[in-house]
Each structure stands twice: as structure tokens, then as C-alpha cells.
Amino acid sequence: MGTITIVGLGPGAVGHLSLETMGLLQNCAQVILRTAVHPTVAELEKQNVKFTSCDDLYEKAASFEEVYNSVVERVLAAAQNGDVVYAVPGSPLVAEKTVVLMRTAAKAQGVKLVIKPSMSFLDLAYVELGIDPIAGLQIIDAQDFAEIASAGQHPLMITQVYSQMVAGDLKIALMDVLPDEYEIYFLRNLGLPDEECRPIKLFELDRQSNIDHLTSAYIPPMAEGA
Structure with missing residues (x-):
């Protein structure tokens, strides 16, 4: 069982992305973005960060609640195979429902979860x-x-x-x-x-x-x- 580290991609400008966050994204084999529709993602691609996104879940679900639960399930499933970095737009601690749900689910399943601060x-x-x-x-x-x-x-x-x-x-x-x-x-x-x-x-x-x-x-x- 791996550790889930949650990071924020900041408000949009690359300069607002912390060095710690970039290092975590570059050095983890499993990087999952809640969405790739974010200005910082272009820089991740330039830095050869390998990632998958959860954008496909938005197309399949009937409600946002269903999307958020599906995102949590996907990240927790990935943690079965090792460490995961889960990245959200902005800050993980500001208006981010998936983080709230993931905290509860990770605790229930005994998965270690770490949240890194970032700019909102x-x-x-x-x-x-x-x-x-x-x-x-x-x-x-x-x-x-x-x-x-x-x-x-x-x-x-x-x-x-x-x-x-x-x-x-x-x-x-x-x-x-x-x-x-x-x-x-x-x-x-x-x-x-x-x-x-x-x-x-x-x-x-x-x-x-x-x-x-x-x-x-x-x-x-x-x-x-x-």
C-alpha cells in the first residue's frame, strides 16, 4: 500500500507552483490530476511529468457528487500499487470536495495521506x-x-x-x-x-x-x- 500525497497546482501561473510540488510531480511514478484543464499543465508536460487525469469521469457521471466519489475511488485504487501524487487546481484546502472525501476514505481504508500546502x-x-x-x-x-x-x-x-x-x-x-x-x-x-x-x-x-x-x-x- 502506497502513500497518497495531495498537492495543489496553484491559481494558474507557473510561478505560483512551489518547488516542492514540482519535485513531487517529477519524481512519482503515479501522478493523477483531478483535471488537466488548468494552465499549469502545459508546464508539467514541458518538464516531462507523466500523469493521467480524471477528466473522463466528468463525461460519464450524472452528477458532480458521482464524479468526486469516482475520483476518490480511482486514486485509492492506484495507491494499492504504490505511492500516488494527486494534484488539484489551486489549493487542496480551498473548495476542493475530493480532498474532503479522500481524507475520510483514506482513513477508513488505512491509507496514509499527506497534504502539501499551496497557493490558492x-x-x-x-x-x-x-x-x-x-x-x-x-x-x-x-x-x-x-x-x-x-x-x-x-x-x-x-x-x-x-x-x-x-x-x-x-x-x-x-x-x-x-x-x-x-x-x-x-x-x-x-x-x-x-x-x-x-x-x-x-x-x-x-x-x-x-x-x-x-x-x-x-x-x-x-x-x-x-
Whole structure:
């Protein structure tokens, strides 16, 4: 039985990938990426890192929950044959459901699991937005509609706004509690040359032309007395 080491590929720019993480990726015979749809993957290929991805699971599954469980099963099965490095976008400890599930499953099966720290897009967002997370920032998934109901009451970062459809559903949910013209922030590709961090009106959220897997939205709290 091997050890599963979980690493993060960072927010996107190669310079944000730690030397330790690159070393682990280069020196492990079994490298599994949750997805190869990430800007850093091109550099892994240049460095001759041999890997497989779990993108095929997204095409077969009927729900994200099914995808995540299948990813965990695949990584645990690989660990039967020796050490595995499992790499996720961003940080393993920020909005990464597969890591939560894998921790539980690995413990139940007696598999040693190690998580390495890495930079998240949030580290870049704090700088771009000029916010301090200690002021009560909440981080949720775009499909966590129960938590969206509290938007405007505190700083809110919404991740996984990965498609026009998701953005549309999110907009509708937010418009139940916030004015249509409430100012929010559209975040995309932070740390990359074409990064975006710009204010838009809430009703414009799903009208952005370049929504993809590196898109998030920040919802500032309402001004006191508003």
C-alpha cells in the first residue's frame, strides 16, 4: 500500500507552483490530476511529468457528487500499487470536495495521506480586491444555494462559476436577496496575463462572454443602513 500525497497546482501561473510540488510531480511514478484543464499543465508536460487525469469521469457521471466519489475511488485504487501524487487546481484546502472525501476514505481504508500546502486564487483575490479575510469572508461553491441566501450580510466569495448556465442560476439565486443592480466583482484567471477583477452589476453576471473553470464572483457586504 502506497502513500497518497495531495498537492495543489496553484491559481494558474507557473510561478505560483512551489518547488516542492514540482519535485513531487517529477519524481512519482503515479501522478493523477483531478483535471488537466488548468494552465499549469502545459508546464508539467514541458518538464516531462507523466500523469493521467480524471477528466473522463466528468463525461460519464450524472452528477458532480458521482464524479468526486469516482475520483476518490480511482486514486485509492492506484495507491494499492504504490505511492500516488494527486494534484488539484489551486489549493487542496480551498473548495476542493475530493480532498474532503479522500481524507475520510483514506482513513477508513488505512491509507496514509499527506497534504502539501499551496497557493490558492484567494491569495491573489485578497490583493486585487483589497480585502482581509479576517473581516468575516465566507467562501462557498456556486451551487451552495442555502448559503447564498445570506449574501450581502458579509463578504462572500463564490467559487466554481464555471459556465454560463451556472452563472445564470447563481444570478437568479442572488437576485432573491440583493438588488438587480447590486455591484459585485467578476474574477477570472487571477495571476495570469489576462486576469480580470472588475466590478459589474449583478444582473450582468451571466452575460460575461468568457466564463470558464477559473471564474469566481465576489459579493461585497451591503453598506450599513442600506
